[in-house]
Amino acid sequence: MRIAALHGRQSFAIEEAPVPSIRPGEVLVRVVVSGVCASELEPWVEGPPAGEVRYPGHEVSGVVASVGEEVTSLVLGDRVGVWVTERGFAEYVAVRAAYCFPAGDGPLDLALAEPIACSVNAVEAADVRLGDDVLVIGAGFMGNLVQRLAALRGPRRLIVADARADALERARKLGATHVVDVTRESLPDVVRTLTDGRGADITFECTGTQSALTTCGDTTRMSGTIAIVGYHQGAERSLPLAYWNWMAFRIVNAHFRDLAVILRGMSVGMRLLSSGVLSMEGLVTHRFPLERIDEAFATLRDKPDGFVKAVITFPDE
Template sequence: MGKTMLEVQEKEREHHIPQTMSAGFLDRVLEVGIRQIPVPQVSGTEVLVKVMAVGVCGSDVHYYAHGKIGNRMVQYPHIQGHECAGIVVSVGERVKRFRVGDRVAIEPGTTCMSCRWCKEGRYNLCPEVQFLSTPPVKGAFVQYLKHREDFLFPLPDSLSFEQATLAEPLSVGIHAVRRGRIKPGDTVAVFGMGPVGLLTVMAAKAFGATTIIASDVEPLRLAAATKMGATHVVDITKQSVDDVIAGVTGGEGVDAILETSGNEKALQSAVPLIKRGGALVVIGFPAAEEVPLNITLMLQKEIDMYAVYRYTNTYPQAIALLAEGAFPTSELLTDFYSLDQLQQAMEQARTNKSGSLKVIVYPNPSSNDQP
């Protein structure tokens, strides 16, 4: 690293690492409390990050509102948050890639890197994954977070901490586009314009899709989709997405549909809208574990179906895309709260889908780095 341990310790003192820190706890459904807990100690390849910004994810809202996702149950009290970025304030003795003071994005899922799935490069399927905020693993609504160095990524100075939190949902979009084999010249449709859907539009555009049809029910989200690269937007309360796709493709169907909402009817309606030999990419989790699909039609059209679970090896590309500045991603950041206001932040994300896109929480008072 080029610095002696004495120099590192001196640099750490400059950051005034306290003994305790504030953390946001989900104490029960719809109830959040702020309490003091010890600041973690790091060793080996661990890095202590002063968390500067955390994005509120749809999964955070679901756990907050319902206490579970599928068979994953919250074990109260729980700490949520996984879309995060910050500043390195302490490093373990075997850390080689980072120094105190470095700005980093945090990939939230650390894996064993030795099982068959990790060795195949599909570490998102690692049975031993420790994913921030997924019960029982505690998350990033804390002032200081301990994380393994191989799941940290440097940030260019041009990228704000708030924008850097988008590397996580953008990674989902990149992984989905890779899985669906989107290529230059493709015509695709993206269903659901939450943050993941919007960033999937961005990823499809970055991968060369020339026609991108985005659908949702909220005008704010459809307007944002246009800014992220959608060529056509469909308010499904006023217009038929079937008619739009038929018109755009001459009745042939799109090369791929990327479904981010988890809406059962959206999934079922997608199959007839995909061209022969096209792809259905499923990103959003449906409320029901089993969703009937027209398998006969999928067979007749030889439609490929891809399931998307998180992502692998996407963070460098996500950070690079965000840093390029080709997409106005700062416009996706609509609401800003301190950690002490975490209850309000969660309520805003839960109840204001017509007026909010991405809610940002600042764990540290000095984190007001709004774009």
Template sequence: MQACVIAGPQQALLQDASRPEPGPGQVLLQLEGSGVCASSLPVWEGRSWFEYPQPPGAPGHEGWGRIAAVGAGVERLAPGDRVAALSFRAHAEYDLAQADAVVPLPAALAGKALPGEPLGCAVNIFRRSDIRAGHAVAIVGLGFLGCLLTQLAVHAGARVIAISRRGFSLDFARRCGAQELVPMDDHQRVIERVKALTGGRWCERVIEATGLEGPLQLASELAAVRGRLVIAGYHQDGMRQVNVQLWNWRGLDVVNAHERDPRVYVEGMRMAVDLMAAGVLDPEPLYTHRLPLDRLGEALELTRTRPDGFMKALVVA
């Protein structure tokens, strides 16, 4: 098979590799494509703790395709089934997944790109947010994740206040159903705008989806007394300073919404597939860049630089 190999910082090469064989409890996936995740940027940028070359296909974990073979003991899955999977070397033509990390796809989603892990991540964050009808919900950061959360919150009956520094992201948020659009151009101006929009009550739920310190501090300011601050951004590049005094004064529930249990990830993926089939969740307009496998490096650079118009990159067969 062919697989992309990150041979060094900002070096992605398409190479020949041995096609794996499924062991007991595993399936072999013939991949249609995989999503490119911002969590892959540290290895792409060359943080000091990574070793190179990376294994073929790593760190791709957003793959979907068809089952090519099954290992011993695998039931209810068969060659030819179209599935999404949580696997770890999906930037390749084939990858292995545990059978219990595979989600069958219904015929209603035939032909649809389905990077299951980020879709399941959005659903799990939404579940942890406990958003209810009538809530004012501020979403700080309107990338792929923020827009999916906007769709889910609007469907739940919430009033979504979308906050982003990128004008085109606010356009996407509007298309996803956000009722209020606020440019993140000035910290104090955003606070005053949200205060006015909520009549001084602030927001019952605030979701931070940027992974940056400044927007996290802003998100804290927007949460109502006894509200819930949900940290959905990818904060793994250093320490953060936060206003714990404000958290304490307002009695906030602060939720770090990143899951670490693979079973919960897969449960979220199953729910996301059901929501897509029901027409509630529609990620298709957010896949703004589709590139062939041999252009993984370009897809990672797009994810790193986030030029105007960029939401989510896929590498496809």
């Protein structure tokens, strides 16, 4: 089988590797789509340490190609979203059956169970309640998912902020009650105006940047919640912690490492997706074959107009 191996800075090689063998309780999944995640961008830009080769890829969906002993929950041909931590940019992955979730009848390139789970868990951890005023800073892929899931909780205001006109237009079409172009308006002023001077009950930071993180403290009401959804890479971040302490913010780190939490998020997310309650329509905008994986990562880095999410696609036999 073919698999993408990261050898150096911005340099994948496509290698041949044996198809993984499966053990009891496992299945072999033929990969149809593997998403390109922002958490893998910096490792691609910087490259692995000298002499190391890495095999990234963790946003996999595909079709069950072989079933191991003791597996009763899946059969050949089942379409699934999969939990893996690496080696996802490959034609096959071997995975425990318990880590596979039904993808329904929709396109598999939209059945990205892992990022959907991240968004489900972020919204649940932030505890959006009926009538809340919610702010989403960042209208990229994760921001769009958070927006759609938060809307299911029945907020009064669902405000989305970004610096890109195309992203704001997309957020508007996804049902934002208000959008804010941060290059033209003061986000804290707009939020205060829309929330009777109080500030947002919950602010989701979905950009992974220092400026957005700082702004959260100016948009959130006293004793409100700041949920850090963006993946913060690179330089260390700084916060006016004395002010944040005084404001009594509840800070939610919306990144999860507990496997049970991750798997529950995947189960919930795929149930919402496969039933049509959650739509991923329009959120995957760029598709690349495995041979063009470096181009896919460059597209994520450069974010051309209209970009939301890039995926690597494999032939769907």
